Amino acid sequence: LGDKLTGVFDNLTGRGALSEKDVSAALREIRVALLEADVALPVVKDFIAKIKDEAVGDKVIKSIKPGQQVVKIVHDGLVEMLGGSLSDDGKEASAISSQLQLAGRPPVAILMAGLQGSGKTTTSGKIAKFLKDRHKKKVLLASLDTRRPAAMEQLGILAEQTGNGFLPIVAGESAVDIAARAMDQGAKGGYDVVFLDTAGRTTIDEELMAEVAEIAAIAKPVETLLVADSLTGQDAVETAKRFHAQLPLTGLVLTRIDGDGRGGAALSMRAVTGLPIKFLGTGEKLDAIEAFDAERLAGRILGQGDIVSLVERASEVLDAKEAERVAKKMEKGTFDLDDLGKQLGQMQKMGGMGGLMKMMPGMGKMKKQLDAAGGVDDKLLKQQQAIILSMTPTERKNPALLKASRKKRIAAGSGMSVQEVNKLLKMHRQMSDMMKKMGKGGMAGMMQAMGG
Ligand code: GDP
Ligand code: MG
Incomplete structure (x- = not known):
């Protein structure tokens, strides 16, 4: 998009x-x-x-x-x-809590609803971790997933990992009974917040829906969050519509945004239900959660800083094997001038620096500055390639060899100035430093993703 x-x-x-x-x-x-x-x-x-x-x-x-x-x-x-933009301080990670309405006599309940596998349990753990770490809240996690003992244990593990309380499991109890016990335990134990993590369902099922409604009536949650998987696209929208018709939802959580560059589901869900999107799940780790920011998602939808489209575009032109080879070299920090030459060639195929930079987050501004300073165009890419081609293979493998006299020869050979040769070498140094820093998770990870 x-x-x-x-x-x-x-x-x-x-x-x-x-x-x-x-x-x-x-x-x-x-x-x-x-x-x-x-x-x-x-x-x-x-x-x-x-x-x-x-x-x-x-x-x-x-x-x-x-x-x-x-x-x-x-x-x-x-x-x-998408629901308007957050205030400036809303863009801080600490905005996680400002997305929640937690006023009320403690303990207040947060009810998590959604289809099976949408990320309810994981999201409960993520938000609970935040409330505890940043806001010193005392949080009790209660699993109401009586159908899957493993799901109960999963929440128990998350409680342990995040240092939050966990409501002990009592065999044979109904979800409604667990909810009542959780609120009771929350009050006795001096908890601020109780998470009620409901059972997964594979499709919308009347019986389970009635159960959640009963739980809501008992716990009177301050927040009832519908967790939906953004990868399911239009299905997520349909789910939101159906849940919203039967439960007094207060907000939406869209998970697996890390796997969805499009954001279209978010746009529709918000428009169809009128509910605020409160959080985005951005990965499996416990800190992979963002306060929803309409500006950021709109920017993403408009392709300003859309790294996904960069990857998609790149995968069309990059030879997969080559990408893997370069990724390995980057990881080891042995990205030499030969590699840079190949990269410049690839960049040309991808629409030049301009096209490339537009797609990289944060690069839009830099491109404007560069344009103002005379522009980065394909001509420059060709000149840089010419400089590299005027080097001997040994020099390309070992840029440290390039002292004054060699630079002069290369400049003459490529029809460029020594200053321009220096500029290229500087760019190469900066790139390889950056790649070393980014390591596996950064550029190299991305290159591997393109290759694989
Ligand atoms: P539940 O059935 O709704 O409770 O779903 P879970 O919380 O058990 O999540 C199902 C799977 O999705 C787990 O493997 C999670 O690690 C994974 N998951 C949850 N949220 C995200 C997310 O935002 N991104 C990614 N990549 N995985 C997620
Ligand atoms: Mg679960």
């Missing part, structure tokens, strides 16, 4: 004046892109209709940079549809 929209906006931003036809054409492409990102059709229709009036208005068309205005309108429209 990122790619696609970036292309649309490139066309728009490059122009001085914009006709109504231009805007309509761009909106049509945005519509297709949103549908491809798994946003539900009615949601897309509403969205386009809403921004269209604004986008074709006189103010936009007659403005100096109409394309950028349209981008801004689309961006702001997405943010609004």
